[in-house]
Amino acid sequence: MEANNNHIDLIEKYLSNDLSVEEQQTFDQKVHTDSEFAHEFEKRQAAHIAIDFLIAESLKSELEALEEEEEQGGKVISLQKRKRNRMVLLSLAASLLLLIGYFSLVNTSGDLGSTGPQLAAANYEAPDYNIRRGNPTVDFEDLLTKGISALKQRNYQAAITTLDSVAQSNEYYVIAQFYLAHAYYQAEQYTEAEVAFDLVSASNDIRYQEDADWYSLLACLAKEGNCTEKIDRLADDNGHSYQQQVISIRDGLQN
C-alpha cells in the first residue's frame, strides 16, 4: 500500500512540476519500464488535462465578459468578484434543480409522502467494485477479491462468509466491511448492513466514510428504523457529499 501511495505522490508531484531535473529523469525511465506505473500516470495526466481545460474555459468566459463590459463602457468588475457572483448563480441553479428533482419525485410517487423503505429502494445503488486509490493490487486469491467477486455475481451468502472472515488486524479490514455491508444490504439483511456501514463510517477512512454514512442511512430506512438522528446529522453537514440527497429524503418523509 505504501509503495502505491508513493507512486501516486510521485506522479502528482510530476504533474505539478514539483520534481527536480534528476527526479524527472528517473520518473521518465520508470514510465517506460513499469507498465502499472505508466497506466496510473496516463490516467492522472488525463485528469490534469481535463482540469486545465476547465480552468481555460472559465478564464475564457471571464475574459469575454470583461470585454463585453468594456465595449459597453461599463464598470470592469474584478475576476475575483465575478467568480463569486457566478458561484451565487450556480447555487441558485442548483437549488432550482433540487426543487425540480423534488417535485419530480413527488409526482412520480403519486402522493406527497414516501416511506423509509420506498426512499431507500429509490436511492440505493450498488457500489463501485473497483477498490479505491491507495490500495495495493490485490491478488485474485485474496479474500477481499473473492468476496467482491461473489457480490458482483449476486452470490450474497458466499460474499458475506468470505468478507466476514477478513480479520480485524488485516489492513483491508475496513474495505472488506464496506463490501460486506453491501452484501448484507443486497441480501435484505438491513440491520447487519447498518452495523457494518457504521463501523466503516467510524473508521475515519476518507475513501469510504461518506459513502458509508449514506448507505447506513439507507439501511436504517430500509429496515424502517428510527433514522432521525442520522438524517439530521447528514442534512446539517454542509460539506457532506450526500447532503442534498439526505435533505430530499427528509422532505420526502415529512410530507
Place this chain on the structure above:
Amino acid sequence: MITTFSDKAIIEAIGAGGQERQKAIAFIYRDKALKNQIVAFVKNHNGNHEDGVDVFHEGIIAFDKNIRRGSYKGEGKLKGYLYSTCRFIWLNKLKRNKKIVYTEEEAQLDQVLHENPESLSLAEEQKDLLRKLLGQLDTKCGKILELWKLSYSMDEIAQQVGLKDGSIARRQKYNCYQKLLQIVDKAPNLKNILK
C-alpha cells in the same frame, strides 16, 4: 488600486496561483497597447476586430497554461512572448482553414518560442470529448478541482464555493478528484485522443 507587475513578478504570480494569478492576468488584460498590436496583426492577416480580440484572449489562456506548466523558459520580453503566441494561434487557425500558406520563415520564427506548438490549445475534437466527460462532474466539483489546481488554499476554496471550512473542502476535493479519475478511467479513447 491597480497593481503593476514586472515580467518576473507576472511569472511568479501566475506560477504561485491563487489570487495573485488573478491580479497578474487582469494586469495583462489591461495592456491596451499589446491588445491593439495583436488586433492589428489579425486584421492585416484576413481577420477582423472580433477575431483579433478572440486571439488575444486565447493567447492569455495559453500563456497562463504554459507558465503554470513551467514550459515558458523566460527568454526575451514577456510581451514579445505573448504577441508571438497570439500570432502563432492566428496563423495556425488560418492554416487549418486553408486561408493562408504558413511560410517556412514564419513557422521558424514561432518555433523558436514554442517548442511544442500543439500544446498551445486543444483541438476541437479533444475539447468536445472533454466537455462531454466533464459534464458527468457536478459544477461545484469542477470548481473545487480548478481552484485546487490553481493552488488556492483549502480555506480559500471553502470560501469560494460556500463550504464550512478547509477540512470540508479537502474532503470534497478528494471525492471530486476520485470521481474525475473514475470518469477518465472509464473513457477508453481519452488517453489516446489527448496524446
